[in-house]
Amino acid sequence: MSQNKPDTERPAPDRCDAVIIGAGQAGVPLAQALTDSGRQVVLIEAEHVGGTCVNEGCTPTKTMIASARVAHLARRSDEYGVQDGQVQVDFAAVQARKDSVVEQFRSGSRDGLEQAGVELVMGRARFIGPHTVQATLPDGSRRAFEAPLVFINTGARPTWPNLPGLRDVGAVDSTGLLALRELPEHLLILGGGYIGLEFGQAFARFGSRVTVIERGERLASHEDPDVAAALTDVLCDEGVAVLCGREVVWTRRSDSGVDVLVRDPQGEQILSGSHLLVATGRTPNTDDLGLDVAGVDVDERGHVRVDDDLRTNVEGVYALGDVKGGPAFTHVAYDDFRIVRDALLHGQRRSWHNRLIPYTVFTDPQLARVGLDEMQAREQGLRVRVYTLPMSKVARAIETGETSGLMKAVVDDETDQILGATVLGAEGGETLSVLQVAMQGNLTASDLRDGVFSHPTWTESLNNLFMGTPVLHTPKSAADERPGTG
Numbered sequence: 001m002s003q004n005k006p007d008t009e010r011p012a013p014d015r016c017d018a019v020i021i022g023a024g025q026a027g028v029p030l031a032q033a034l035t036d037s038g039r040q041v042v043l044i045e046a047e048h049v050g051g052t053c054v055n056e057g058c059t060p061t062k063t064m065i066a067s068a069r070v071a072h073l074a075r076r077s078d079e080y081g082v083q084d085g086q087v088q089v090d091f092a093a094v095q096a097r098k099d100s101v102v103e104q105f106r107s108g109s110r111d112g113l114e115q116a117g118v119e120l121v122m123g124r125a126r127f128i129g130p131h132t133v134q135a136t137l138p139d140g141s142r143r144a145f146e147a148p149l150v151f152i153n154t155g156a157r158p159t160w161p162n163l164p165g166l167r168d169v170g171a172v173d174s175t176g177l178l179a180l181r182e183l184p185e186h187l188l189i190l191g192g193g194y195i196g197l198e199f200g201q202a203f204a205r206f207g208s209r210v211t212v213i214e215r216g217e218r219l220a221s222h223e224d225p226d227v228a229a230a231l232t233d234v235l236c237d238e239g240v241a242v243l244c245g246r247e248v249v250w251t252r253r254s255d256s257g258v259d260v261l262v263r264d265p266q267g268e269q270i271l272s273g274s275h276l277l278v279a280t281g282r283t284p285n286t287d288d289l290g291l292d293v294a295g296v297d298v299d300e301r302g303h304v305r306v307d308d309d310l311r312t313n314v315e316g317v318y319a320l321g322d323v324k325g326g327p328a329f330t331h332v333a334y335d336d337f338r339i340v341r342d343a344l345l346h347g348q349r350r351s352w353h354n355r356l357i358p359y360t361v362f363t364d365p366q367l368a369r370v371g372l373d374e375m376q377a378r379e380q381g382l383r384v385r386v387y388t389l390p391m392s393k394v395a396r397a398i399e400t401g402e403t404s405g406l407m408k409a410v411v412d413d414e415t416d417q418i419l420g421a422t423v424l425g426a427e428g429g430e431t432l433s434v435l436q437v438a439m440q441g442n443l444t445a446s447d448l449r450d451g452v453f454s455h456p457t458w459t460e461s462l463n464n465l466f467m468g469t470p471v472l473h474t475p476k477s478a479a480d481e482r483p484g485t486g
């Protein structure tokens, strides 16, 4: 059916209190909360309840990464004095385990909506007016809904660079990779960001040869150079080939699968692989949403523009989660839901601008960060102490045989407040959360140095982190010096 049908052929809209577009990490809990408050809510979802996180993001990837870690530990079992014979990965079983966890999460979300009494409409939504949304259902029929409140939670999709041949060589994005039934013999990965790093290591552990091709000068370019280098070393030690500073010029089909021409200042090289993963970022799902009809503003990258309260420029229309730009994580989308819920249902306003947002890349060791890192503190010309502790000095790490990585903390030299922290370590996301809670509670570096934590936990190592000799950065010179020597 054409999207441009004359108005006369459009169904008359059903009236309700709120329409939510997208059953993602914000849309589902918001639908439940609004329904619980007595409002009549219609939630329109194009594909599957739970959105990216549950269906093709966090849940499936972390489930597969858990399998990859078991394979890795099994291969290292000798180091622990355990003889385990030849390690074999049954990729079909790995996928089946992942599929069953995804199904469990997805049906849990669906049941929750049903129990709350939310009207779930499976269909693709589009604005046909500022407060009128039309859903095209799988059978091609249409329903329209009109409400004073409309919430956009349509998330994002993988970005495919405009490279010659890319669409014809059977390349897959993160969603396609999750659906593969065969283990790639040689997986080429375009992009060394979150997805490239997590999948790169996991597939290497499953037994694929893996080559990561990154345009930037190094992996994890948003992190401090020592952290990025330590993570790169881990991947390389596990056999992942990392090629940075490379532009892909074209791709073509080959007998073995796919050829990729990469270029750097030194010259050109053809890389051949069996599979190609495109992991070069994500694009907001706003281009086919009729935002122009509704009059909703987007920025130059297509993200919906919102104010402090997540309101768009159109009265009563809000945007939550990845679709509004900024850090694209499940915990951010969920907090967007809380901000909107608290403002609308409890009269409590909270801006999304000042919240502390951590993240964890689920490589092994995990790379977790919150707040400022050393590079940012120096760029801002702050007077800070930077504490660093290699994991090889952490009792828990030595005992468990997981000594790769390091932890760092940036501390205001005057107030002793922790301004940010990075943990590259086994269960780094958990250790980082302790540092985050300390920041939220305004605990100082000295408080953590002197805190009594169970021995031997990862958290206990925070005593040692803050007992070390820090590097001091000063606003004037921004040069490294030891306290008392500058």
Ligand SMILES: Cc1cc2nc3c(=O)[nH]c(=O)nc-3n(C[C@H](O)[C@H](O)[C@H](O)COP(=O)(O)OP(=O)(O)OC[C@H]3O[C@@H](n4cnc5c(N)ncnc54)[C@H](O)[C@@H]3O)c2cc1C
Pocket (backbone or CB within 6 Å): 021, 022, 023, 024, 025, 026, 027, 044, 045, 046, 047, 048, 049, 050, 051, 052, 053, 054, 056, 057, 058, 061, 062, 123, 124, 125, 126, 153, 154, 155, 156, 174, 195, 285, 288, 289, 320, 321, 322, 323, 328, 329, 330, 331, 333, 362
């Ligand atoms: C491979 C991968 C791994 C990830 N791992 C992590 C992780 O470990 N931790 C983390 O915090 N984040 C992770 N993320 C990011 C996380 O998945 C997203 O930040 C999160 O899902 C965003 O939630 P959201 O509510 O904004 O949108 P989404 O969860 O993307 O939901 C949007 C929903 O809107 C629907 N939709 C879109 N257009 C329409 C339309 N026109 N009509 C109706 N419905 C529509 C979509 O079908 C989808 O269900 C990962 C992402 C990927 C791709």
Ligand SMILES: NC(=O)c1ccc[n+]([C@@H]2O[C@H](COP(=O)([O-])OP(=O)(O)OC[C@H]3O[C@@H](n4cnc5c(N)ncnc54)[C@H](O)[C@@H]3O)[C@@H](O)[C@H]2O)c1
Pocket (backbone or CB within 6 Å): 161, 190, 191, 192, 193, 194, 195, 196, 198, 213, 214, 215, 216, 246, 247, 248, 279, 280, 281, 282, 327, 328, 329, 359, 360, 361, 362
């Ligand atoms: N653990 C997590 O929280 C997690 C895991 C996976 C994904 N995510 C979310 O999903 C988003 C998307 O992940 P992603 O890895 O696709 O994006 P990303 O932005 O993290 O990384 C993309 C990488 O691709 C590189 N790149 C871009 N174009 C390229 C090209 N033509 N050739 C070579 N390299 C190129 C970029 O320099 C960058 O390093 C993340 O930003 C994050 O928000 C989160």
